Amino acid sequence: MNILIVDDDANARKTLGKILKAKGYDIEEAAxxxxxxxxxxxxxxxxxxxxxxxxxxSGLEVLEAVRKNNEETILIMMTGYASLDSSIEAxxxxxxxxxxxxxxxxxALAIIEKGVEKQRLSIENKRLLKELTEANESLKEMDARxxxxxxxxxxxxxxxxxxxxxxxxxxxxxxxxxxxxTKQKDILSAAKSNIERLIRLVTDLLDIxxxxxGKMEMRRENFDIAILVSEILDNYKGELAKKExxxxxxxxxxxxxxxxxxxxxxxxxxxxxxxxxxxxxxGGEVGVxxxxxxxxxxxxxxxxxxxxPEEYKEKIFDKFERxxxxxxxxxxxxxxxxKDIVELHKGRIWVESxxxxxxxxxxxxxxxxxxxxxxFRGKNTSR
Ligand code: ADP
Numbered sequence: 001m002n003i004l005i006v007d008d009d010a011n012a013r014k015t016l017g018k019i020l021k022a023k024g025y026d027i028e029e030a031a032x033x034x035x036x037x038x039x040x041x042x043x044x045x046x047x048x049x050x051x052x053x054x055x056x057x058s059g060l061e062v063l064e065a066v067r068k069n070n071e072e073t074i075l076i077m078m079t080g081y082a083s084l085d086s087s088i089e090a091x092x093x094x095x096x097x098x099x100x101x102x103x104x105x106x107x108a109l110a111i112i113e114k115g116v117e118k119q120r121l122s123i124e125n126k127r128l129l130k131e132l133t134e135a136n137e138s139l140k141e142m143d144a145r146x147x148x149x150x151x152x153x154x155x156x157x158x159x160x161x162x163x164x165x166x167x168x169x170x171x172x173x174x175x176x177x178x179x180x181x182t183k184q185k186d187i188l189s190a191a192k193s194n195i196e197r198l199i200r201l202v203t204d205l206l207d208i209x210x211x212x213x214g215k216m217e218m219r220r221e222n223f224d225i226a227i228l229v230s231e232i233l234d235n236y237k238g239e240l241a242k243k244e245x246x247x248x249x250x251x252x253x254x255x256x257x258x259x260x261x262x263x264x265x266x267x268x269x270x271x272x273x274x275x276x277x278x279x280x281x282x283g284g285e286v287g288v289x290x291x292x293x294x295x296x297x298x299x300x301x302x303x304x305x306x307x308x309p310e311e312y313k314e315k316i317f318d319k320f321e322r323x324x325x326x327x328x329x330x331x332x333x334x335x336x337x338x339k340d341i342v343e344l345h346k347g348r349i350w351v352e353s354x355x356x357x358x359x360x361x362x363x364x365x366x367x368x369x370x371x372x373x374x375x376f377r378g379k380n381t382s383r
């Protein structure tokens with residue numbers, strides 16, 4: 001620790017210097033402002049104690065000159081009562097504190113030691129902040145590389161899976177010749193539905209990594225959403241029947257067109273529908289409702305499943321969040337993807353649960369709702 005004492009009064013320099021030396025500090029002295037500025041320009045001082053009144057420069061000028069090159073140096077003004085004002089001004093300009101003259105050594109020492117401690121903490125804080133910033137940067141970089149890796153792998157998986165699925169379909173449909181037995185057909189069908197699950201999984205992974213990288217592309221067009229919903233529901237007839245789930249449809253055919261990405265919106269609907277069917281026990285009911293209100297379209301999927309506890313209603317829209325304790329398969333990606341797609345269309349998605357008061361625990365049911373502006377052009381289309 002080194003201290004520069006700037007004072008034209010040789011006596012004051014010596015007395016203060018002696019005491020500080022005894023405390024283990026290295027001391028240098030300057031008898032004028034010019035000497036002080038030149039010394040502080042050559043090396044770093046932990047502390048510079050500056051007399052407010054010097055023969056050649058004001059203490060304030062010295063303070064500013066030293067501060068310019070030494071951000072970490074603690075500057076302490078030494079002042080007689082008559083020039084207290086300029087010390088206060090100096091503190092406004094970055095001095096740490098002031099010592100009154102004639103010097104009270106105990107007071108001077110206490111102020112200097114506090115200054116040294118403050119400097120130590122400030123240097124330590126800066127070091128920690130730098131370490132944290134660097135660690136954060138490298139984590140971000142690793143995270144981006146991981147996302148790119150997941151995106152690449154998912155992409156590479158998708159094509160072969162699609163080819164396998166097509167091949168299985170061709171065989172199952174008998175287009176490549178007859179299948180020997182029903183058992184063989186059942187095995188192939190099971191293989192096909194597993195491949196379809198894998199395709200859904202890699203699609204989710206691909207979507208989430210695109211969303212993370214801000215590279216989710218939108219191909220918007222005008223289309224009739226009522227027709228889209230009906231087409232999707234037609235594909236679920238088999239699955240609903242297998243689980244003995246009844247479907248309650250309330251789709252107003254005159255809702256009209258929406259300007260949106262058809263594939264992405266159908267992905268949202270499919271994700272919600274898959275969940276409703278997946279989490280509803282056999283024999284339950286799934287409801288689908290589509291209505292138009294002013295310039296918005298409201299889409300609702302309700303189910304008679306376990307419902308969503310209050311504390312999970314927002315969390316389930318975060319990546320990898322799941323509340324299922326039973327062994328129901330899933331990745332925790334369906335809802336975050338749905339939310340992002342809806343928000344990319346300037347819409348909103350949320351869940352309401354229970355469906356109504358008085359339902360028994362475990363069968364509270366939930367209603368997922370998303371609302372989309374029919375055409376958000378002209379509004380803020382930053383994304
Ligand atoms: P996944 O279904 O693959 O786990 P999601 O992101 O689609 O992922 O859903 C997140 C979680 O929200 C699910 O794990 C489940 O706990 C809960 N959840 C979603 N939809 C429903 C629903 N219709 N009924 C009950 N719980 C649901």
